[in-house]
Amino acid sequence: MHDLSSLFLLPLEVEEGKRLHLDRGYESYVWEDVMQEATGIKVMAVRKKRSRRYAPWLQYLALLGRRVVETVGSMLHTLFPRRIHVVTQEGFVLKVLTFMLAHNIRLITEKVA
Numbered sequence: 001m002h003d004l005s006s007l008f009l010l011p012l013e014v015e016e017g018k019r020l021h022l023d024r025g026y027e028s029y030v031w032e033d034v035m036q037e038a039t040g041i042k043v044m045a046v047r048k049k050r051s052r053r054y055a056p057w058l059q060y061l062a063l064l065g066r067r068v069v070e071t072v073g074s075m076l077h078t079l080f081p082r083r084i085h086v087v088t089q090e091g092f093v094l095k096v097l098t099f100m101l102a103h104n105i106r107l108i109t110e111k112v113a
Contacts, residue, residue: 016040021065076103 014020020035022045032043044062079099086092 012039012041014039014041018042019044019065021062021069022046023066076100079103 012020017040019042022043032045035041035043044058044065046062046066047059076099079102084092084095086095
């Protein structure tokens with residue numbers, strides 16, 4: 001299954017007027033137009049230079065947004081153990097939330113110190 005087809009199955013709970021940062025694998029003009037018209041979500045996809053909707057200044061903003069997403073993802077990844085042993089889905093969600101809480105507490109303490 002392609003990444004874009006699995007994105008259609010996800011329940012996106014993004015507020016109207018917000019931006020959704022995506023990489024090159026999620027480039028679909030039809031889907032972007034539908035998202036913009038139906039929900040008001042601005043899709044910020046990293047595009048190839050030969051793309052019809054390529055604009056250098058938009059690419060700069062999209063790359064900055066992707067960089068933030070990737071940095072936070074890698075920072076969270078360092079907190080996670082190699083395996084998360086859980087029995088239920090609720091246990092998995094609870095463990096992931098505690099790792100995210102630990103990440104935020106660590107960032108706050110670094111800024112205070």
